Amino acid sequence: MKNSWWKVLCVLLLVYSFIAGLVSPVPALPILNETIRNLYFHVPMWFGMTFLLIISFSYSIAYLSSGKHKYDWVAVEAANMGITFGILGILTGMLWAKNTWGAYWTSDPKLNAAAIGMLIYLAYFVLRGSIEDETQRGRIAAIFNIFSFPTFIALIYIMPRLTDSLHPGNGGNPGFNAYDRDREMNIIFYSANIGFILLGIWITTLRVRLKKIEEQLED
Amino acid sequence: MMKRIAFLVLVIGCVFLPSLSNAQTVEMADQFRAEGKFFVVLAVIIVILIGIFSYLFMLDTKISKIEKRLKK
Numbered sequence: 001m002k003n004s005w006w007k008v009l010c011v012l013l014l015v016y017s018f019i020a021g022l023v024s025p026v027p028a029l030p031i032l033n034e035t036i037r038n039l040y041f042h043v044p045m046w047f048g049m050t051f052l053l054i055i056s057f058s059y060s061i062a063y064l065s066s067g068k069h070k071y072d073w074v075a076v077e078a079a080n081m082g083i084t085f086g087i088l089g090i091l092t093g094m095l096w097a098k099n100t101w102g103a104y105w106t107s108d109p110k111l112n113a114a115a116i117g118m119l120i121y122l123a124y125f126v127l128r129g130s131i132e133d134e135t136q137r138g139r140i141a142a143i144f145n146i147f148s149f150p151t152f153i154a155l156i157y158i159m160p161r162l163t164d165s166l167h168p169g170n171g172g173n174p175g176f177n178a179y180d181r182d183r184e185m186n187i188i189f190y191s192a193n194i195g196f197i198l199l200g201i202w203i204t205t206l207r208v209r210l211k212k213i214e215e216q217l218e219d
Numbered sequence: 220m221m222k223r224i225a226f227l228v229l230v231i232g233c234v235f236l237p238s239l240s241n242a243q244t245v246e247m248a249d250q251f252r253a254e255g256k257f258f259v260v261l262a263v264i265i266v267i268l269i270g271i272f273s274y275l276f277m278l279d280t281k282i283s284k285i286e287k288r289l290k291k
Binding site: 007011014015018019022023028029030033034202203206209210212213216217 | 245268278
């Protein structure tokens with residue numbers, strides 16, 4: 001198995017963050033109660049998504065400048081994993097919202113921005129599916145990716161903070177670091193972040209390697 | 220005289236102020252843990268996790284084998 005050190009690290013970090021996330025003590029806050037532990041699972045989905053979309057963005061630029069098809073494959077598979085994490089993030093967020101806010105969805109800037117960001121990347125896949133020629137598909141999709149990534153960042157990270165939002169960390173609502181996030185919570189939180197990012201990268205590399213093999217077998 | 224009575228009423232009344240706020244402790248899942256049931260949940264989650272990771276490792280080694288064969 002190639003380069004196994006970071007894959008082992010990924011498994012160790014995730015198993016640690018799952019166990020510690022459920023067992024370790026957390027601050028007892030009203031409304032949230034035990035659901036504050038979602039911090040270790042829901043938020044890393046979004047960190048993971050953003051990181052994978054950065055990878056997709058970089059490889060799109062690399063594909064445009066070099067023309068190597070492998071870069072295009074990495075771009076699309078990284079976007080695939082990014083969207084998967086995004087869907088999981090939205091689903092877990094909806095569950096958490098039902099529990100604490102009383103509704104699965106609210107008309108909130110952050111939530112709507114997340115949904116719109118996801119739709120933009122779904123449009124990326126529709127665009128890819130509509131073009132037959134491989135080189136043309138890669139080029140047009142790469143350009144779309146280069147436009148959609150900054151839009152996504154502005155939508156999810158910048159816009160909600162400019163206005164009132166129910167979501168923690170945006171527009172008048174304190175983020176969780178305001179609630180005495182001591183060092184222990186931080187360790188578990190960042191372990192989960194790194195673990196899920198590594199997991200996303202791992203699955204992306206597997207899919208790219210699979211595509212490579214398929215291409216080789218077709219020749 | 221009236222001032223003293225009013226003052227006393229206010230001071231004694233202050234004793235009851237804490238009960239006006241949500242002074243009761245925030246509910247956490249301590250009962251669930253004390254009964255030991257919590258660790259069953261934890262074990263289930265870990266088993267599922269390990270299962271998924273084993274599958275991922277197996278996929279990885281399979282792809283590596285095919286890649287090696289193609290290289291020859």
